[in-house]
Amino acid sequence: MLILKNASFVPFLTEGTDLKKGDVLVKGGLIDSIVPCGTDPGKGYEGAEILDLGGKTLLPGLIDLHCHLFYENIGALMKGNGQPQPEFAINTLRYAQKFLDCGYTTVRDVGDNHCRPAMYVRNFINSGKVKGPRITTSGPIISSNWTTLDTLDIFACGSDGFRDAVRKNFAQGADFIKLYGSGSLMMPSNEPGYPIIESDEIEAAVLVAKRNSSYVSVHAHGKTAIDMCVKAGVHTIEHASMISADTLNYIDDNGLDTALVLTMYAIDEILEEPETYNGKRMHQIMPTIKESLLRAYNDHKNILLGWGTDVSLEKFTSDPMREFRLRKETLGMSNEDILRQATIDSAKIIFQEDKVGSIKAGKYADFVVVDGDPAADISVMYKVPEHVVKGGEIVR
Ligand SMILES: [Zn+2]
Known part of the structure; x- marks a missing residue:
């Protein structure tokens, strides 16, 4: 009491x-x-x-819908499978406890390491053996692209391959499914605007997720990949950086429950290094990203915007509450909307508004x-x- x-x-x-x-x-x-x-x-x-x-x-309590708990720092991530598995597991617990200490009582891990440390940490927290936030996790990301990181992804190809991978993720304890839909802003080898998945693959994943009373989230920056995801029934578009006016109208016109999970902290981290390849590219596309996200915010009040950070433990620790400042200063959102996004709106997006938010x-x-x-x-x-x-x- x-x-x-x-x-x-x-x-x-x-x-x-x-x-x-x-x-x-x-x-x-x-x-x-x-x-x-x-x-x-x-x-x-x-x-x-x-x-x-x-x-x-x-x-x-605050809710973060886009984190990767195993992600200690960029150097370790780029080492790929070179990092010992026990380190991933310990960092996952450290990051989960850091989130809780900063007021995030619920977090959604959207891309676990392939040994699933976030699932084990979730289970240990739920059983009361260790302290931490409430965790929902996708397990490893399912991807058709062999250039993304092999520490993160399960590779799949075609609708049968995706069905199989989705079933396997649920069988191993995933709460929902995460797919890679476009290139990444962080990988110099990737083109963030390009789709790296096909509609039949997304549709297969969405169908199996529904059978498991769950949903699909997709990493997607470019407008074509985002449009494909929305039309295939994806529930959360992660980043949604360059979502088009047509796709936003499609969501509204069809009364879809598609939500956009913004990750301004991750964008800001790349903008901070204008000399790097990723930094230069980000500065070039930033006006388009801002225009797209502001259009979603200003003209589509029915579309929920979720709270995400998507940075490493090291970066998060340096300024844990930066997402609040960025939504105010970069996007000019109202205080009420920012507070709703970090709490009740994110709870609604993951269907937990009867328990949290x-x-x-x-x-x-x-x-x-x-x-x-x-x-x-x-x-x-x-x-x-x-x-x-x-x-x-x-x-x-
Ligand atoms: Zn991410």
Whole structure:
């Protein structure tokens, strides 16, 4: 049992109450009720742990929908299979715990190493053996392109090959499926605009995922690859960098639940090195990326935009909350939209809005506490939250 006393709420992230301030009662890892400050919690709360927030703001735990937990730093990634497997496993746990410490109580791993350390870490966290955020993971990415990294991918070819690979990933414990749809912005050998998959392969994956009550996410930067994915029934487009006006209209006109998971931190990391091949290329295509993402944001309010970071543990540690600053400064999004994207909108995208994403009786008691009102001043989110609570346990 836990009582969070004297909390200030952000109204659009706090459901089932009109209170601006209050106490939150937590029992069995869930939010039990939200009551006026100082209410006697009554029977069953004797000996409860108390955290007095003194008017600081209580938000739901943050959600990152695009990370790779095994990814320590770029040097290790490029070594490919040269990195010992135990290092991947230990780094996966380190990164998961770093996320939790920074207020991310739910993360989605969209591309595990082929030995699946994120699945093992997920299972260990779920069984209570180690601490960490709630994890959903795709297992290794399924790719038809032999130039991407062999540490990451399962290679498949044709609709039969994709069906087989998708079934195997589910059998081994994947929560959803991740495919490579276009070249990468990080690999000098890749062309981010080019599709590297065919429609029949995506459709086969989507069908098998549906049979498993799940969905497909695809890495796609270029407009052709994105359009192909949307029309084949992909649920989350990762990065979505150069999505076209036609594809956005198609999503809206057909009432699709396709969501776009933006990863501004990963883009910014490449922009920071303008002398490299990747950096030069990124500076050239940045105006197109910005125009495409702003069109999605400004003209298509029904399309959910998810929260992603997609950087290494080393980079994330250097500035864990940078995604908040980039969505404000690069894309000029409203404070409310940024906060929704990092919480309830990302929860909806992964069909978990009944458990996480807002403060509501019955949901998991996952919270962060920040000093100031982020709805009025988003820079409150540029630094790591003061407190983190997951499932009613104070992380710090
Ligand atoms: Zn990624």
